[in-house]
Amino acid sequence: MERAEATKERILDAAERLFAERGFDRSSLRAITSEAGVNLAAVNYHFGTKDELMHAVFARRLAPLNLQRLAMLDACEAKAGGGPPALEEVVSAFVAPIMLAGRAAGLPGLPGLMGRMYSDPNPRVQAIFFDELRETARRFSAALQRALPVVPLAEVYRRMGFSIGAMAHTLAASWIVQKLSAGLCDPSDHEATLRGLIAFITGGLKAPLAAAHAERACRPGRTAPGGRASRRRETP
Amino acid sequence: MERAEATKERILDAAERLFAERGFDRSSLRAITSEAGVNLAAVNYHFGTKDELMHAVFARRLAPLNLQRLAMLDACEAKAGGGPPALEEVVSAFVAPIMLAGRAAGLPGLPGLMGRMYSDPNPRVQAIFFDELRETARRFSAALQRALPVVPLAEVYRRMGFSIGAMAHTLAASWIVQKLSAGLCDPSDHEATLRGLIAFITGGLKAPLAAAHAERACRPGRTAPGGRASRRRETP
DNA sequence: GTCTATATGGGGATAGAC
DNA sequence: GTCTATCCCCATATAGAC
Numbered sequence: 001m002e003r004a005e006a007t008k009e010r011i012l013d014a015a016e017r018l019f020a021e022r023g024f025d026r027s028s029l030r031a032i033t034s035e036a037g038v039n040l041a042a043v044n045y046h047f048g049t050k051d052e053l054m055h056a057v058f059a060r061r062l063a064p065l066n067l068q069r070l071a072m073l074d075a076c077e078a079k080a081g082g083g084p085p086a087l088e089e090v091v092s093a094f095v096a097p098i099m100l101a102g103r104a105a106g107l108p109g110l111p112g113l114m115g116r117m118y119s120d121p122n123p124r125v126q127a128i129f130f131d132e133l134r135e136t137a138r139r140f141s142a143a144l145q146r147a148l149p150v151v152p153l154a155e156v157y158r159r160m161g162f163s164i165g166a167m168a169h170t171l172a173a174s175w176i177v178q179k180l181s182a183g184l185c186d187p188s189d190h191e192a193t194l195r196g197l198i199a200f201i202t203g204g205l206k207a208p209l210a211a212a213h214a215e216r217a218c219r220p221g222r223t224a225p226g227g228r229a230s231r232r233r234e235t236p
Numbered sequence: 237m238e239r240a241e242a243t244k245e246r247i248l249d250a251a252e253r254l255f256a257e258r259g260f261d262r263s264s265l266r267a268i269t270s271e272a273g274v275n276l277a278a279v280n281y282h283f284g285t286k287d288e289l290m291h292a293v294f295a296r297r298l299a300p301l302n303l304q305r306l307a308m309l310d311a312c313e314a315k316a317g318g319g320p321p322a323l324e325e326v327v328s329a330f331v332a333p334i335m336l337a338g339r340a341a342g343l344p345g346l347p348g349l350m351g352r353m354y355s356d357p358n359p360r361v362q363a364i365f366f367d368e369l370r371e372t373a374r375r376f377s378a379a380l381q382r383a384l385p386v387v388p389l390a391e392v393y394r395r396m397g398f399s400i401g402a403m404a405h406t407l408a409a410s411w412i413v414q415k416l417s418a419g420l421c422d423p424s425d426h427e428a429t430l431r432g433l434i435a436f437i438t439g440g441l442k443a444p445l446a447a448a449h450a451e452r453a454c455r456p457g458r459t460a461p462g463g464r465a466s467r468r469r470e471t472p
Numbered sequence: 473g474t475c476t477a478t479a480t481g482g483g484g485a486t487a488g489a490c
Numbered sequence: 491g492t493c494t495a496t497c498c499c500c501a502t503a504t505a506g507a508c
Contacts, residue, residue: 004491023357025261028483039493044485046491119355119409121259130415137416155432157421161413162436165405166398173355177397179366180373185393195446196391200398203443204436212431240473264501275475280503282473 008046010036013109015057020112024054024125055128058117061101061110062132068097069136073143084146088202094140095167095201099194115171118164148205155209163201170197244282246272249345251293256348260290260361291364294353297337297346298368304333305372309379320382324438330376331403331437335430351407354400384441391445399437406433 014036018027029050033040047053072093076085101110117129137160145156174187187193250272254263265286269276283289308329312321337346353365373396381392410423423429 007491021357026357029485030483039491040484041486041493042491050484116355116357118412119352119405121257121262121352130412134416141416154417154420157413157417158429158432159436160416161406161410161421162402162433164412165403165409166401166440168405169355169401170397173401174397176354176366176400177393180370180377180396181390181393184390185397192448193394195448196394197398199443199446200395200440204402204440207435207439210431210435212428243473265503266501275473276502277475277504278473286502 004046007036007038007042010038011043011046011053012057012060015053016061016113017109019054019057020109020116023116024120024122051124051128054125057113058128058132061113065097065101065114066132066136069093070139072097073139077143084149085143087144087147087206088198090140090143090147091163091198091201091205094163095197096194098167098171099190099197103190111171115168115173118168119172144205151205151209159205162204166201166204167197240282243272243274243278246274247279247282247289248293248296251289252297252349253345255290255293256345256352259352260356260358287360287364290361293349294364294368297349301333301337301350302368302372305329306375308333309375313379320385321379323380323383323442324434326376326379326383327399327434327437327441330399331433332430334403334407335426335433339426347407351404351409354404355408380441387441387445395441398440402437402440403433 011032015027015032018032018035021027029043030040032053033043043050043053047056073085073090076089076093079089080086098111098114101114117125120126120129141157141160144160145153148156151159170193174185174193177185178187247268251263251268254268254271257263265279266276268289269279279286279289283292309321309326312325312329315325316322334347334350337350353361356362356365377393377396380396381389384392387395406423406429410421410429413421414423
């Protein structure tokens with residue numbers, strides 16, 4: 001029957017929305033099936049367990065998303081010829097597809113879902129999500145490495161982690177800045193958020209390397225040795 | 237009795253560690269009391285409910301932490317006289333206290349706890365945490381605004397959100413970069429992580445403003461109009 | 473103050489009728 | 491394929507003995 005496919009889709013949609021909103025553990029199968037308008041037992045019939053439902057929710061979205069990211073990465077690498085790709089374009093290839101995913105296809109839950117998964121405390125969620133992320137991350141870390149020849153490899157990875165954090169937090173917890181700014185920041189303005197995020201990440205990635213002082217100037221009453229002076233050096 | 241105080245402390249310590257590791261919802265009172273070596277009913281006797289236990293866990297740490305942040309902020313503002321404070325020092329005042337909190341006092345759980353709370357899906361956790369954060373965030377947003385006179389206020393808030401995301405993700409999910417880098421990045425090297433984070437956030441905060449194109453160059457096959465050209469302008 | 477025992481509810485999963 | 495009814499486990503919270 002095609003009725004069965006429709007039921008599966010509705011379960012996937014509801015699960016996606018609830019996972020994005022409340023996280024995996026706080027979304028009960030009862031809430032999901034109720035939201036989807038299907039029977040409780042349908043989940044176990046179609047997916048087996050709640051874990052496999054989560055896996056299906058990821059698989060449905062992450063495969064095309066990562067294809068889009070890699071296509072954009074290919075495009076900007078091709079454009080650079082044999083040379084290092086433009087940093088801003090690499091960053092855009094990583095964050096733009098997911099930030100704009102909800103806009104086009106009527107999938108408002110997807111960005112929030114993805115953002116949440118990066119910091120979900122459930123180890124099973126972490127394992128499944130990391131598996132889907134690994135290959136894409138490998139491609140992008142290689143591209144970043146070429147785009148940032150001055151930055152040591154370990155620091156490239158660290159900065160990639162910072163970038164992922166900025167992105168994930170934006171996707172999952174944008175209500176914080178909205179409340180802090182008393183509504184001045186509108187998280188639903190995806191284009192402005194994306195522009196700002198790309199600028200921020202690009203600026204962070206090519207920041208001058210910090211000197212490895214034994215002691216830093218980060219205690220009250222002391223000052224930074226090279227605070228205002230050691231600035232103004234960028235990666236070329 | 238002072239036995240009672242000892243019991244309370246041990247519960248708080250265990251809860252802090254488990255909340256940091258697994259999150260609030262996944263830390264049962266049974267696991268907490270077992271880890272603390274006290275009876276299950278002791279939690280309800282000393283704290284009432286699990287929510288109030290969480291509140292107590294926060295209150296014990298966040299008050300001194302925020303005092304330290306504000307003291308460092310005061311120091312760098314005083315040093316700047318009436319002028320705008322040095323950006324890097326403002327950033328350091330916000331992130332250094334929490335990043336190094338675990339090192340000194342033998343509180344390995346605290347940074348992870350704080351990082352997790354920024355993206356906890358439980359609305360009660362969000363409410364309590366946001367309350368503790370609000371005043372400190374207000375002071376820092378004002379300082380950032382003065383340190384970044386060229387950046388519009390809404391963009392300052394947005395970038396503050398990106399910065400919080402980079403920090404929170406580093407505190408809560410550093411295992412991701414460790415695995416992606418195949419161990420090359422060592423999250424337990426707090427000094428190196430802190431140095432990198434301050435450099436990254438500072439670079440992102442003073443990044444050149446992105447032009448508000450109607451269409452961006454973030455689709456496969458097209459290129460960024462001002463990708464490599466519109467760089468090299470910094471906030472003075 | 474500390475313990476045992478239990479009340480009460482919600483969770484995932486399944487059996488079996490239709 | 492879909493439904494109802496139910497099993498079983500684990501959660502928080504509390505009552506009452508010590």
